Amino acid sequence: MLKLLVGLVTVVYPFLVYVALDSVQPRYLALLLAGVFALRWLQQGGTARLLGAYWLAPLALLLLVAVVLSNQGGLLLAYPVLVSALFFAVFCHSLLYPPSVAERIARLSEPDLSPRGVRYTRRVTQVWCGFFLANGMAAAATALSGDRWLWSLYNGFISYVLMAVLMGSEWLVRRRVRRSL
Numbered sequence: 001m002l003k004l005l006v007g008l009v010t011v012v013y014p015f016l017v018y019v020a021l022d023s024v025q026p027r028y029l030a031l032l033l034a035g036v037f038a039l040r041w042l043q044q045g046g047t048a049r050l051l052g053a054y055w056l057a058p059l060a061l062l063l064l065v066a067v068v069l070s071n072q073g074g075l076l077l078a079y080p081v082l083v084s085a086l087f088f089a090v091f092c093h094s095l096l097y098p099p100s101v102a103e104r105i106a107r108l109s110e111p112d113l114s115p116r117g118v119r120y121t122r123r124v125t126q127v128w129c130g131f132f133l134a135n136g137m138a139a140a141a142t143a144l145s146g147d148r149w150l151w152s153l154y155n156g157f158i159s160y161v162l163m164a165v166l167m168g169s170e171w172l173v174r175r176r177v178r179r180s181l
Contacts, residue, residue: 003043009036013079014156018148021073030067030076037061056086077143080155084136091129100125120177124170131166135159 009016013033020029041057059082067075094100099107102121107113113121139159142151 006036006040006043009033010040011160012156014152017073017076018152018156021076021148025071026073026076027068027071029073030064033076034061034064034068037064056083059086074143077148077151080139080159081136081143084132084139088129088132088136091125091132095122095125095129098122102128116177120174124174127166127170131163135162 016033017029037057037060041061060079063075063078063082067073091101094104099118100122102124103113103118106117106121110117139151139155142154145151
């Protein structure tokens with residue numbers, strides 16, 4: 001139940017920030033969120049480590065400490081940029097030092113991945129790098145725009161839709177690639 005609550009708060013983070021910043025001092029919101037991210041960090045298992053997401057919670061905690069110390073709500077808008085930057089770095093790193101992230105995930109269910117499968121997973125990792133770069137840039141642009149409604153719309157809805165479209169598209173392509181083997 002706690003894991004579900006932590007996941008839910010993480011997903012609704014943009015809307016929580018949008019609503020709360022009008023009525024709560026940023027440092028108090030940051031303290032609440034820091035508690036959630038600390039719980040998230042303690043709960044993370046193997047998949048988070050595999051994806052490099054293990055470092056997201058401690059980086060988020062550092063960001064939240066900066067908010068507590070400065071009481072600047074604008075810093076809370078940097079979290080989605082931080083997330084995209086971290087995943088971009090992890091995915092790019094895996095291209096330079098294989099196996100790629102997508103290959104690691106694929107090998108969980110298919111340990112004897114063919115050379116063609118390795119090439120495919122490398123391409124998938126490259127596509128995700130492009131996504132995280134573009135998403136991070138869009139998140140930064142919305143944060144810098146000063147329009148919290150636009151920021152929460154993009155980071156709390158549109159980015160999730162784009163991620164789901166990319167995941168669904170990759171799933172369809174992967175089915176077609178597997179049939180051609």
